[in-house]
Amino acid sequence: MSEILLQIDGKEVKAGEGMTILEAAQGVGISIPTLCYHKNLEPYGGCRICTVEVESGGLTRLVAACLYPVEENLIVRTRSEKVDRIRKMILELLLAHAPDAAGLQDLVQEYGANKDRFEKEASFCIHCGLCVRYCTEIKKKNAIGFIDRGIRKEICFIPQIAAKECNDCKECFELCPTSYLQAVFVLTESLAFPSSKN
Amino acid sequence: MDNNRIDQIIDKHQGEASSLIQVLLEIQSEHHWLPKAALERVGEKLQVPLTRIQHIATFYKAFSLVPKGKHQVHICVGTACHVRGATRILDTVEEATGIKPGETDLDLKFSLETVNCLGCCALGPVMEVDGKTHGKMSPVKTAEVLKIYE
Ligand code: SF4
Numbered sequence: 001m002s003e004i005l006l007q008i009d010g011k012e013v014k015a016g017e018g019m020t021i022l023e024a025a026q027g028v029g030i031s032i033p034t035l036c037y038h039k040n041l042e043p044y045g046g047c048r049i050c051t052v053e054v055e056s057g058g059l060t061r062l063v064a065a066c067l068y069p070v071e072e073n074l075i076v077r078t079r080s081e082k083v084d085r086i087r088k089m090i091l092e093l094l095l096a097h098a099p100d101a102a103g104l105q106d107l108v109q110e111y112g113a114n115k116d117r118f119e120k121e122a123s124f125c126i127h128c129g130l131c132v133r134y135c136t137e138i139k140k141k142n143a144i145g146f147i148d149r150g151i152r153k154e155i156c157f158i159p160q161i162a163a164k165e166c167n168d169c170k171e172c173f174e175l176c177p178t179s180y181l182q183a184v185f186v187l188t189e190s191l192a193f194p195s196s197k198n
Numbered sequence: 199m200d201n202n203r204i205d206q207i208i209d210k211h212q213g214e215a216s217s218l219i220q221v222l223l224e225i226q227s228e229h230h231w232l233p234k235a236a237l238e239r240v241g242e243k244l245q246v247p248l249t250r251i252q253h254i255a256t257f258y259k260a261f262s263l264v265p266k267g268k269h270q271v272h273i274c275v276g277t278a279c280h281v282r283g284a285t286r287i288l289d290t291v292e293e294a295t296g297i298k299p300g301e302t303d304l305d306l307k308f309s310l311e312t313v314n315c316l317g318c319c320a321l322g323p324v325m326e327v328d329g330k331t332h333g334k335m336s337p338v339k340t341a342e343v344l345k346i347y348e
């Protein structure tokens with residue numbers, strides 16, 4: 001694997017071909033915030049909180065660090081006025097859906113996001129897809145999936161599968177930034193397989 | 199819809215998982231909706247998880263997970279049709295069928311949907327029944343068209 005030299009926040013960084021900006025940054029201890037990224041899952045690029053500024057050939061662009069592959073001589077800025085503004089906006093939009101989500105609070109502090117900026121539309125799920133992808137890719141149980149699209153998109157358990165698999169697993173629970181997943185599980189359980197509790 | 203017919207449709211597509219949407223579309227067009235048992239059968243035969251099928255079946259408007267009427271009525275409420283009186287056409291259909299957009303009548307005769315521009319604004323207000331376009335509608339004409347399908 002050939003080595004690629006790039007610059008992240010003014011630091012010379014060596015990275016392997018095919019690595020993402022996020023991986024290269026993590027390798028040298030530069031942190032970029034993520035919400036939908038998980039090191040054992042396929043790249044997703046759903047939340048855009050990892051947005052960074054890249055400069056190559058005199059052009060500056062905004063890209064998702066968890067997806068964008070490193071390039072020779074790329075100049076990456078993980079914080080800038082623009083990047084911070086975008087992250088703050090993303091957080092404020094997410095907060096309209098999940099105002100008190102535990103998994104967002106550190107970022108809310110860091111970027112000074114205002115949870116009252118947008119009218120609340122509490123749906124609690126921020127569509128990071130971690131639960132769905134973890135169940136599909138790692139556990140290969142497919143007990144939970146998404147339904148519908150756009151603003152009506154929701155997670156949904158398949159009751160027959162959940163009844164068999166979930167009680168002994170629940171590994172996705174701790175991935176959820178909002179605890180909405182747990183709530184949906186309890187609801188599914190009490191509607192579809194209440195007897196399994198005892 | 200029985201399993202044999204579903205199997206036939208699947209076989210036609212060589213049982214390829216990549217034909218999932220085609221298979222679902224065919225079941226939808228023959229049966230007018232996708233019953234749970236059919237989805238389970240398709241999942242089993244194509245080796246696609248139910249979560250995926252469910253996502254696709256709820257993602258595209260072409261699919262319905264609840265029974266649909268024999269005739270699909272689409273009323274255009276796009277800008278051009280709107281200014282030419284689409285509301286009156288919609289009212290007429292609602293009155294004649296007793297259903298609102300997104301609904302199906304109890305006899306499973308009609309399903310009603312609104313759409314935003316069918317691409318033939320010059321014919322507005324436009325109504326489409328089972329894919330056939332009826333242009334320059336008036337409330338009277340609308341009632342007449344519906345009668346053909348009763
Ligand atoms: S329920 Fe939680 S983990 Fe699952 S998609 Fe929504 S926010 Fe992400």
Ligand code: FES
Binds near residue numbers: 064065
């Ligand atoms: S972490 Fe990169 S898009 Fe979500």
Ligand code: FES
Binds near residue numbers: 274315
């Ligand atoms: S607005 Fe009705 S066809 Fe264009």
